[in-house]
Amino acid sequence: MGQLASALVIVIVGVLGCACYFYGSNFLLDKLLPSKNKPYDVVARNLRIAGYIRPWLFLGPAFLALGFYLVYPVVESFRLSFFGRSGEVFVGLSNYAWLFNSDEFYQAFKNNMLWLIVVPTAATFFGLIIAVMTDRIWWGNIAKSLIFMPMAISFIGASVIWKFIYDFRSGDDPQIGLLNAVVVFFGGDPQPWITLPFWNNFFLMVILVWIQTGFAMVILSAALRGIPDETVEAAVLDGANGFQIFYKIMVPQIWGTIAVVWTTITILVLKVFDIVLAMTNGQWGTQVLANEMFDWMFRGGGDFGRGAVVAIVIMVLVVPIMVWNIRRANAEMEGR
Amino acid sequence: MADVKLTNVKKVYNNQVEVMRDINLDIKQGEFIVFVGPSGCGKSTLLRMISGLESITDGTLEIDGQLVNDIPPAMRGIAMVFQSYALYPHMSVYDNMAFSLQIAKLSKEDIDTQVRKAADMLQLTEYLDRLPKALSGGQRQRVAIGRAIVRKPKVFLFDEPLSNLDAALRVATRMEIANLKESMPESTMIYVTHDQVEAMTLADRIVLLSAGNIEQVGAPLELYENPRNVFVAKFIGAPAMNILPATLMQAGEGTNIQIHSQQAVWVPVATPKNDEQAAVSFGVRPEDLFVVTEGEYLVEGEVAFIEALGEATLLYIKAFGCEDMVICKLSGTPQYKRGASIKLMTKPEKMHLFNTIGLTYRNRV
């Protein structure tokens, strides 16, 4: 409890601190560059200078935090990728050379590509289907809410949930994992799903799809509702059936949103490591880049050079989406 | 003395779009000035430059004899009423009106008396505790005006304050604004509108703008009777003045012109000799035209279209040799047939003559 109290104190101190900073710096600025009861040219000059400075007072903390936590690390990671274990000895390209000759990396990269193809596609697909269907039933909102729910669950929590589903008992013991129970019920042989080579990747992906479908559904459902009714009605008058309306009228109109959803999930996939860490820790051929990077950070006391190299690979994969995002945001702002 | 003086004021957006060119304007204390002009001509821009919300690219702006180009809005002694009311949605009517006074750190009692006084004046007292969203459009606009009043500004600025109201409310609120002006003869008011009726009824002087220029400044009737150029002539008055192409036949004290494919007309204005044979424009307002069956006439044509409005009838006449229809406004409901041939005449003092570049020949004889 004492700890929680101290957390609350921190909140109050933090908020007050922020408030004091903003209030104080503005106050100081106004004091240093007064604009009341002064000759015209002084007022005009002071106001002009204050006008230059004030935005930076507002932006300052965010600027520093973004710089320290996101910008500097990107640059520094790049630098570290040319250095040795502890980041002190320059080793040139040898980390990269190691990377491209490492089976482990090859495996992780291959798996990651698999994730990148399967998860965004499946989540977007299910999200779209569910969005379309829930829009036309009266209990659609309840359904949406339940399908959206996994979004609130941590990756590690989700991993436990699904590990339980994939649980495997050898021999004739009753299966307490749902999946194996179903398999047995239908007369199949129970399987140790998580260690099943190659296919185990997909069983891990299921978890992320389970989490992300709700996200896709929510956004696509809003986009679907934004489709003008007239277009659908016109198609009905033209004699199109439900599926034709869906594929030929609705989907083309929300391509933009589908792309946004798809890329957002893609980004997430690149960052996800919790699931792999919790389910297999990369064993049985399930390694992915993010987990591999984490691994190298701590393995045998940590090899920062190699970890940084893997991080750079992840970053390179993200860059195209980043550029696309910035373009989109710029276009949007000009349209405003 | 809350004079507003603009000298050679210019506005350039983004270093390229010049939207105000060289504006010179002298506004006296206590005047009610209306800016009118077609959409996009820069009325709002000019008003916002006076308010300080928009910077002045070049030239000077003085309020009360004080240069204020670089002074922020709050220190210029102005108050502004916006088209969309711009009430603070999360504050009660009272707080909306008290906001500027609280910022100025007045005492609670002072704030209270001033807010209540303004509310009283605008009949808002019973709504003081409501949020803006619980008010009608007219009430919201009154709150916006009240918010301006409590600051006791030297200059009131209105940017199309009535255009979000329906027709009936607009008339009522217009009168309220007229009353407001009456009760505060000391304050200067600058009012932007594209509604002629508002301009004509409210203004002491109208400033007619077009494409970043001032076309004419003057009392409403002066603009109506003595437009400085074709643009003003066409803009003020509805339906707009008929402009007929003509050739100046004989210049001098009193001028003979030949309206194209129509009659030769004597116009009682003085023209310089140099302009003989120049292409000029002859102007006459629809309401100044009347029908003649014999004798002298101005134009002849066919009735192409008739609009009976009840108190008046508009005849659209296809005049020979004129591209645009000539409009004639007759009182009552005279009976005419489409296609009927008709001759129109006007009184000499109602004739307007504009030179080749559209400026009025001002010297009447």
Add this chain to the structure above:
Amino acid sequence: MVQSSKRSPLTWLVHATVLFLVVIWTIPTAGLFISSIRDKDQLSVSGWWTALSTSEQRMVTRVTVPKKPLQEDGLYVLTGNVFEDNKQGIVTRFGDSSLRPSEFESGKVAELKRELTLTVLANGDYKMTSPKAFSSRGKRIFYTAEIPPRFTLDNYREVLGSEGLGKSFLNSLTVTIPATIIPILVAAFAAYALAWMQFPGKALFIAAVVGLLVVPLQMSLIPLLRSYNFIGDIFGVGSKGYLGVWLAHMGFGLPLAIYLLRNYIAGLPREIIESARVDGATDFDIFRKIVLPLSFPALASFAIFQFLWVWNDLLIAMVFLGNNPDELVLTGRLRELLGSRGGNWEILTASAFITIIVPLCVFFGLQRFLVRGLLTGSVK
């Protein structure tokens, strides 16, 4: 169109499909919850979907041999109940060896080797007789019993206490609360500046924020770990601690916060801001008195995002808070339990449920804001 298709078979198909999908999506969580309140012995032998039915379990117990042997008619006698600690059930069969665990029907007297006899009654009472004294190590009794469904909060009691989840829960709160609230303020100021103030480089800054939205966290870990160590050395304190985690979460949450809030704040009516300016409000006043109250929906949606994200985070907590059991947050603890208690589902399910209960409450309580935030964040 919806009207006309109301009664068509397609509509039924839609209902059925959605129902099917909803069931698939909720069953994993439901299973976890049900399992977490089941008796741990039942949990390990039968699936959670059988939780309501009487289960037939094969169990084993070891008879307890008292210090003072009881004698009856010249025979040594041992009595007791196979169901220890007041559990209930009906014994159907029993046996004395693991090879034939259900050799005898309950109630029968089994004649065993060395003139031993054993009876187990349906209610679990057993009686064992022997001509010789019993060795101090009791024999095992195997029995099959029908156990009625049992629900209990024991699992929760255990994980909250001895497994240290209670402490972790507090740790999670300690990390989450400041890491949610503080970035909001910082981001809101920045968002206001980006929306309503003029300064050179504004467009560039906005583009940078959009770009940083997608920078993978992994990029930052190594450089930050080094920086933290470095800073820790300078001040002679450990590099791991709450302050570092709070700040890290703030840094990583800022791009989304600024982006969401800027979009919202820039969408506020321009005339309201200008009106305030004419009224004499400074930028600081406008921010505090106009923009902040009007941006409540956006602030709420970001707060929810950040809360869920911080509460559910494992990576940052692992890297910057360390693995000291006193400081483990819930996610970290759960991961540790997955390693150390991998087979003990009663512990894992209860722990997992404790870690997800708070986000779930937040989710269901404030879903409206969450959806709104998602929409401003992604579609325009």
